[in-house]
Amino acid sequence: xxxxxxxxxxxxxxxxxxxxxxxxxxxxxxxxxxxxxxxxxxxxxxxxxxxxxxxxxxxxxxxxxxxxxxxxxxxxxxxxxxxxxxxxxxxxxxxxxxxxxxxxxxxxxxxxxxxxxxxxxxxxxxxxxxxxxxxxxxxxxxxxxxxxxxxxxxxxxxxxxxxxxxxxxxxxxxxxxxxxxxxxxxxxxxxxxxxxxxxxxxxxxxxxxxxxxxxxxxxxxxxxxxxxxxxxxxxxxxxxxxxxxxxxxxxxxxxxxxxxxxxxxxxxxxxxxxxxxxxxxxxxxxxxxxxxxxxxxxxxxxxxxxxxxxxxxxxxxxxxxxxxxxxxxxxxxxxxxxxxxxxxxxxxxxxxxxxxxxxxxxxxxxxxxxxxx
Numbered sequence: 330x331x332x333x334x335x336x337x338x339x340x341x342x343x344x345x346x347x348x349x350x351x352x353x354x355x356x357x358x359x360x361x362x363x364x365x366x367x368x369x370x371x372x373x374x375x376x377x378x379x380x381x382x383x384x385x386x387x388x389x390x391x392x393x394x395x396x397x398x399x400x401x402x403x404x405x406x407x408x409x410x411x412x413x414x415x416x417x418x419x420x421x422x423x424x425x426x427x428x429x430x431x432x433x434x435x436x437x438x439x440x441x442x443x444x445x446x447x448x449x450x451x452x453x454x455x456x457x458x459x460x461x462x463x464x465x466x467x468x469x470x471x472x473x474x475x476x477x478x479x480x481x482x483x484x485x486x487x488x489x490x491x492x493x494x495x496x497x498x499x500x501x502x503x504x505x506x507x508x509x510x511x512x513x514x515x516x517x518x519x520x521x522x523x524x525x526x527x528x529x530x531x532x533x534x535x536x537x538x539x540x541x542x543x544x545x546x547x548x549x550x551x552x553x554x555x556x557x558x559x560x561x562x563x564x565x566x567x568x569x570x571x572x573x574x575x576x577x578x579x580x581x582x583x584x585x586x587x588x589x590x591x592x593x594x595x596x597x598x599x600x601x602x603x604x605x606x607x608x609x610x611x612x613x614x615x616x617x618x619x620x621x622x623x624x625x626x627x628x629x630x631x632x633x634x635x636x637x638x639x640x641x642x643x644x645x646x647x648x649x650x651x652x653x654x655x656x657x658x659x660x661x662x663x664x665x666x667x668x669x670x671x672x673x674x675x676x677x678x679x680x681x682x683x684x685x686x687x688x689x690x691x692x693x694x695x696x697x698x699x700x701x702x
Contacts, residue, residue: 332398337362338410339394342429343531344382349425351377356411356428393531400431400506400532405521407432415440423550423576427529431505434525438496442619443473444612445548445573447566448482448558449591454686455653456482456559456591458696459583461489463556466609468495472616473524475500475552477544478513482558482566487520496524500551502544504534527551545569553619554579556612557603560594567594570603579615581606586654643667647675648684648695655692 341347341355341362355376359365366386373383385391401408409416409430417439420426432439446464448456464474464486474490476483478499490497499520503509505528508517520526529547530540545568549555555573557580560566570580580603585592599605606612643665650656650664661672676693679685685693 334361334363334412335401335408335410336390336394336398337366338412338429339397339408339531340386340391341365343391343393343397344378344385346379346382349427349529352428353425361412393533396532397431405433406505407436409436417551419553420547420550423546426550427547430527430529431531432525432527433505434521436525438473438498438525439527439551441473441496442471442616443475443498443552444616445475445552445555445569446482446486446558447476447545447548447555447569448560449564449566450479450481450483451591452481452485452559453589453591453655453688453694455694455696456585457485460485460558461492463558463583463609463612464489464497465493465495467612468493468497470609470613471495473498475548477501477541477548478509478517478520478526480510480512484513484516486558487516491519491523494523498524498551499526500544500548501526501528502530502540503528503536504530504532506532507535509536541565542568546572549573549578550576552578553616554581554612556581556583556606557595557598558583559585559589559591560598561591562593562597564594567598570598574602579604581612581615583607588654643671644675644679647672648679651685651693651695653695655688655694657690657692661693 341352355365359368370383373386397408400406409432411421411428415436416430444467446460448460460482468474468490473496474486475498476486478501487497487499497520499517501509508514517526529543545565549569549572555570555578557566557570574580580598582595582598582603582605584595584599584605604615646665647661650661658669658672662669665672676685680687683696685695687693
């Protein structure tokens with residue numbers, strides 16, 4: 330696309346009050362952004378644009394537009410419009426698709442089979458491990474793992490894909506020149522090296538609450554399906570799942586303990602029709618022909634350092650007594666009939682091995698001992 334055409338797209342995008350729906354309506358009326366700009370103030374008023382938007386459209390090249398053009402001139406930066414052949418077809422099919430996408434990394438990755446993995450920003454240790462294991466296994470099988478770069482499950486999903494040397498995409502709720510949260514700056518750079526970061530928001534856009542539902546809409550639209558790992562009943566992850574269902578995409582949910590408040594969102598999704606999954610292969614079987622051809626995954630992962638050191642009888646007894654819910658030391662003493670000092674000592678060793686994790690209130694939870702397959 331030549332610079333004048335791209336400038337017209339960005340000029341209309343930046344106009345105050347012109348969101349995706351208005352943008353699409355103007356395109357239907359005038360065919361191209363150049364046609365919209367050439368139509369003039371009278372046509373803009375008839376289209377319902379505000380006086381502020383009309384004044385803005387009459388400017389030569391507004392500063393925000395120039396900032397986007399300068400950003401796009403740097404290596405690895407891309408601006409995809411709806412007219413660009415690289416614009417992902419799946420996203421174009423959703424109601425009110427983003428007129429413009431800002432991409433850092435490889436824009437071709439956005440068109441490959443992709444699974445969105447979402448969940449709580451404050452997951453349990455088991456939930457985090459599940460997200461990492463599922464994402465790693467699915468990435469090895471050729472799926473691009475997409476998430477929102479947030480803390481918690483999002484970060485675990487990206488990390489799992491990267492650990493498996495797979496591809497991952499971060500859909501962000503800020504401008505393409507900002508990484509939020511700032512603590513994930515290094516993770517963002519690693520994602521770009523093995524995939525892409527994408528947003529519909531112009532350069533300079535900060536993280537604000539209203540931006541994240543917009544991000545969730547893109548995340549659901551890019552993917553062939555959405556997997557929810559852990560989520561409370563009021564969660565942005567459920568918004569992503571609902572949008573995916575409305576767009577005709579598959580929704581998967583991992584069940585959890587009835588005592589875990591972060592499992593309630595997943596249970597709600599399952600009651601509403603989401604597919605209950607216990608292993609990553611459940612997802613692969615459901616997606617079937619959408620998957621890229623690849624060699625079969627190995628039947629089992631290489632044994633971990635934890636597995637190489639088999640626990641003795643008391644350790645096995647303690648692990649079995651923990652079940653899969655958070656549990657206090659005194660409960661474990663009662664269940665195992667071991668002494669407090671013995672239970673405490675074994676819990677410390679198990680925590681160092683990565684078999685259990687300590688929680689607030691002196692409770693412990695057993696971590697996933699198997700891969701996400």
